[in-house]
Amino acid sequence: MKYLPRLLMALGIIGLLLLFFFPMWKIILYAPQYPDGVEMHIYIDKIGGNSPGVLQNVNILNHYVGMKYIDPDAIPELQYFPYIIGALILLGAGALLWNRAPGYLIWTLLLIILGTIGMYDFYLWEYDYGHNLSPTAPIKIPGASFQPPLLGTKDILNFVAKSLPHIGGYGYGLAILMGGSAWWTRKKQ
């Protein structure tokens, strides 16, 4: 299979392309009076949800305990993320054309490093929203943190919060997997 590495790499690039169409992450809040859950979607360039009012509804819930208003315009990452992903796609295309094992390896490592930084950044934002509470909050609960989980499930007051990758996030994971596979298969040839 002479073309296998390139094929795998192409799949990896498609994985990244998914980020332009689907959210990378979702945070879902469950409570009895929210039978469908409040599902917030984080895209590379915006924040949305499974229905139009989600961001507003999350902000309404948050303001009772004095959490900051989530304003997508105030999150610089949403401005430059699309460029980073775009650059990764271009680099991936270059590696595909070059078709050499080191090219695939470097690309894959780059994705892993940037992905780790991204997750750490996400954690910092979550920490900030969860701990940096307004002193005039209507409801104050001593010692409570409202930081959502980085990955997985956590109880926050009356809510169960779930944090999971969305399609775009899986696309990024796929890109890492495919880049690695391209490197491995190219090396074997």
Added chain:
Amino acid sequence: MKQHHVFSTLKLMAATILGIGLLSGCSQSAGNGGNSAALADDVASQVYVPPGEYDEFYAFMSGGFSGQVSVYGLPSGRMLKVIPVFSLDAEKGYGFNEETKPMLETSHGFIPWDDAHHPELSQTNGETDGRWLFINGNNTPRIARIDLTTFETAEIIEIPNSGGNHSSPFTTENTEYVVAGTRFGVPYPQQDVAIDSYAEKFKGTLSFISVDPEEGEMDLAFQVLLPAYDYDLAHSGKGKSHGWTFFTTYNTEEKSTLLEVNASQNDKDFIAAINWKKAEEYIAQGKFQEIPAQYAHNTYNEHTHMATSEMKETVRVLLPEECPGLVYFLPTPKSPHGVDVDPTGEYIVGNGKLSADMAVHSFSKVLEAIENESFETIIDGIPVLKYDEILAGIVEKPGLGPLHTEFDGKGNAYTTYFISSEIVKWKVETQEVLDRVPTYYSVGHLMIPGGDSRKPDGKYMVALNKITKDRYLPTGPELTHSAQLYDISGEKMKMLLDFPTIGEPHYAQGIAASKVMPNSKKFYPIEENEHPYRTLGEKDTRVERDGNIVHVYMTTIRSHFAPDNIEGIKVGDKVYFHVTNLEQDWDVPHGLAIMGANNAELLIMPGQTETLLWEPDRVGVYPFYCTDFCSALHQEMQGYVRVSPQSSDIELSWRLGEDEPVQ
């Protein structure tokens, strides 16, 4: 408990004896006692809808003299909503807020009440489609259309040349038309004449209101001018009789006084059969008279969240003398009330309320008689068919006082008997009586979901009763009206449930929840809000003065009004609070109540704008607050308006808090 049971049994025995005394052959009508002791345990589980689960059917019941429509779930009998239609509803601000006031406009001005009788679901191919519900206003003749995505009244059209819009608004099988027949003969045109001139000067009109197939908008297409009989009820043909609508008549004696005697003399009255496809041809040929007539047409726009009222000026009238083949009279005993067409469209049941037997006409025979021009006589250009030639058969001595019939789609008909207080099941083709059950008490209409359509859901039947007496804990002289739910899936009808209703539910309609539920809106998207006084964010909130008119552009979101402090209002001002609910979540309405308002509250759905007029009559500082418990900080959702003397020069000012807003 014991005493109550004995008492009921005695009453029932009395009713039975009355039944036997009046009509032999009706002696089984008492059936079983129908009280809880007689109900088997499994009955409870048949109507039990566990917490958090949904009913299988929606039932829409007319509120009768409440003027509204109530929505129930079946089989549980739980009430889900009261939809304001023809009457003011302070609870929802309907008819009180500026947006809905035009809905109740008529050629007689603003009318705050009506008598709502017959809900009718829209149909496609003879099957209920869950898009709209129509209902007639009886007193000041009108038809309303309710949108079943919002469960709100979307449109009301007034019917001219009518008095008592009772035979209405029964639909044709693709909702081409809903109809409106006048119950009372009235002078035509309306004029100052002696009541004694009834037979010469009075007329009856049957109106056909077209319904736009996409938007549902109604338009009075034409009226048919007929003798001044009382047009009591109607149903349109279906299947083979599609294209026809049938109206029952009483008072073919054309009397205007002591009708209980004078209008009960003829052995047979008529069912008026209107060939509305023929009417369309005559309209297309221009064979109508354009008659001056004033009637209001009110529509509610879901995007502006406002109603507008328009006055129409003319109506097209068809005269039977000039339009052969348009109308035929089918002789029917005696003062027939309901006219019901079976799902095949072949059998036309005339529920002759003063007749011992019940006549069932055959549509094929009607067509044949028309073909052969086999007429008994001709009245004002209207051929009267021969009774014997059009009869399919008679249901012999089924009960006393038949009013209405519905069908189960399995070849059976179910007819209510007011006097003998029972429902009788009979086979449509053979007119053979199969079963009977008592009702508590004196049933009027009955309802089987889809029971007047081509595709009935023959699982449940609801009896809508006129008399309640001892059915529930007493509540003084005025009692709720009772309804009973029956299982009709088997050979024998079985009573399952007894539940109270609002007003006087005349007719009802039922529909599978699956046809309605998926389309039910959760809120109004704020970006589609086109209200001229909308406020789309807190930064746009403001107060503007124009002479003594003050416009407050206000918003609500959990848990505050913006603005919530207003100064510079003066005694004698007309203050319009235009409140936009910025919420975009399901079930988060906010309300607005302000001290001294002479109207009602506002109850604003998410994404909606509503307007309350407040005319402060004295100096002071007055609180306002949210009336719908919206959140943990609902009790904090409040504000103040300062009212200064007329001569004061305090500037208008407004505010919300000191630091950053949520929105």
